[in-house]
Amino acid sequence: MSVAAILGGGVIGGGWAARFLLMGWDVRVFDPDPEAERKIGEVLDNARRALPSLSDRAMPAEGALSFHSDLGDAVGPADWIQESVPERLEIKHKVFAEVQMACRADAVIGSSTSGFKPSELQQGAARPGQIVVAHPFNPVYLLPLIELVPSAANDAALIARAKDTLTSIGCFPLHVRKEIDAHIADRFLEAVWREALWLVKDGVATTEEIDEAIRMGFGLRWAQMGLFETYRIAGGEAGMAHFIAQFGPCLQWPWTKLMDVPELTDELIDQIASQSNAQSGQHSIRELERIRDTNLVAMMRALKAQDWGAGAVLNRAEPPAPEVGDISQPLVTVERAVPLDWTDYNGHMNEARYLQAFGDATDRFMEIVGCDADYIASGGSYFTAETHIRHLDEVHAGARIRVETQVLLGEGKKMHLFHRMFEAERELATGEHMLIHVSLETRRASVPSDAIATRLSEIAAAHAALPVPDGAGAAVGKR
């Protein structure tokens, strides 16, 4: 069993505690704040809700969490000691001195500092080589980035051990090879914060408008490719050097009005271009464009399901559902393209997405008979009790699919539907579903409203004249 000691239990210390604990480590907390236990408990609640969602496997059993009033007691048995105390150098020095009197010589002492360089933290330490910057990002239990910043006093073995530990708890340790004020990421955050303060102060934009300017555009790009890979694509097949040559002059104009910038010498351009080749050169620009687009589609669809940010924009722009046509024929309940994120690496629609499309068809049919959002909010709905799917043919991303829905039975609490999925006239799959009307309060079967019963039986009666579809009533492996 591995042991972590957490010094300072605010949002950052609590986030570290949660990540270690949920990854199976024992966690020993030292924080003189009498509210520390409550505060860490709140972060832990959030982490327990979210972190296990990142895995498609079972998480290890949680470690043991303990609180210690004595710092030496907290750090004594620890493999990893994480300092997240206030950003004042004299406080940090005092904490490190106490830690090193009680901790194991082979423990890693990580500091969450966002501002101090490791050589500053190490000043006056008994064993400077044991102390390293391990700077996380909030929420610490979800975001993978840890800036791991050593100084010349840290030997390679300690850095390797620190990387291994961070990787084992799901982090991405970024080894910052040259210590610098504010490391790497916070320099960007500060640059943006400065610009944002000016924009607010000058009345150009509100905080909300600034956030929209970020999350509706480049924020989405940066979640998956960062700055240089994005600009590499903008440069086209000619690459980064071309991008800088093309956009340099027009970008330089506002730059020179705003701030001091490095001169774009041939040497700097070559340096960037060759680093970019090393980073992304294994993909052609066309491949990078498609990777970027698939990532953007997948993330925007993820936000769409949450009805948030760029995803809320997609929901507001959604075209209307297919119209209800002649009810004597099967009703068209789904018409759509197979999206990029519904397919496997070969571009075929995944098994579960057939049921998603049939589920959408059922939802649309429910709407048609009056079981819409308002009705559901009033406390009634249909739940699927049983499903039978026959996979008849494959379909690829981008294909336009259509689901036609026939009612086999619609009376009392029961609604028995048969969906057929097509690409043009090619039949892809069938889905047979038994739904039961339920009270959302009792979660038990109940009769639907009269309006729904009437509309459903109307369509059921019209569909009774249709032939029983091929495959209806079949069991797996039997005809």
Next chain:
Amino acid sequence: MSVAAILGGGVIGGGWAARFLLMGWDVRVFDPDPEAERKIGEVLDNARRALPSLSDRAMPAEGALSFHSDLGDAVGPADWIQESVPERLEIKHKVFAEVQMACRADAVIGSSTSGFKPSELQQGAARPGQIVVAHPFNPVYLLPLIELVPSAANDAALIARAKDTLTSIGCFPLHVRKEIDAHIADRFLEAVWREALWLVKDGVATTEEIDEAIRMGFGLRWAQMGLFETYRIAGGEAGMAHFIAQFGPCLQWPWTKLMDVPELTDELIDQIASQSNAQSGQHSIRELERIRDTNLVAMMRALKAQDWGAGAVLNRAEPPAPEVGDISQPLVTVERAVPLDWTDYNGHMNEARYLQAFGDATDRFMEIVGCDADYIASGGSYFTAETHIRHLDEVHAGARIRVETQVLLGEGKKMHLFHRMFEAERELATGEHMLIHVSLETRRASVPSDAIATRLSEIAAAHAALPVPDGAGAAVGKR
């Protein structure tokens, strides 16, 4: 039918053309570049692949695309004219003069400029009020943000019409109320670009390390909440003013070494705090934390499915699959938490995700009998032909679920599996599946390898002694 004229057919002009066209507009392109048709064709290929994926409904039929050698001919019938020519003011002025000789007086003339203010673009124009900045972000056919920047010369009706048009083609028009060099978003991009150039030049970080510092951390945050809402959460229940008070001093230290910053007067702090209240005050900090976490989980899982960026980190950190235990009993093939993005707004697992879990169980069982990634790469696999699901009970996000798999038949080309899903001892659903071994080359049924046939029949023989599970062989609505 609405008509757009696209002046300049590079990546940006091509992106505009693609968005209009796929949203059903006729698009008329003017670009003297002899390569324009090929270049726009390449952007269109990308857009046709990706844009329809954003919708869960059928897109409108594409409009007609035409190329025009005469600018006046291109813009004559247009409702919207989008200028994306090089960033030189004298070129833009010349283009606007020619446009206004031929276009309708009620058309909107949008400029894709990232640097010029609208009042600069409007200088010397016949009808200045017709010209407005509409600044997009690459890829234009996916990212919703358009910075819509008018000057005092644009009347409210034109601005409203421009917003309506942009919204109707799926964009998010951000009305920039005060014109300024580089608008809003590009000021941030430039600030970050400046810092990045210094970091590369000073040898602190490579382009790849900088991209990792962005996409593994704050890039993910910014894709969904931007800057101020993120910091509002960091400030806790006390809000933005508290955040600035708490982080001001330590952040100010590197700031003052780096650049000129606005003084954090009480007035500026109040302004930010009250704007942040207006923006996010309808949610408590706890709610915002949970919204943020669910968004992050959903986006990181989206990237996980693409094995990219933060998602690739998750895949590398994935714990091993459940071990194969006693083969005389049903095998545990799935053990996991129900993730936040598998549930509806009430927190219940969605219908289609039951099949996803059963599909994962099938994949794991295939691995156990030797139909693993290497075998599949060699050209054989099992495809699901038929599925029968019984939904027995509900389950919530966060619940730990387990799938146990029993072989009903495993001989020749057939593999007949019965999965039972549990939360602890509570049975949630059953999934009965008939799979057929196929040749991935012919996509037709074929016999599996001897090794797979042997292992499968071994488990099938052991499972033959088990009772036939409840619900096996059932058809929908029959027992």
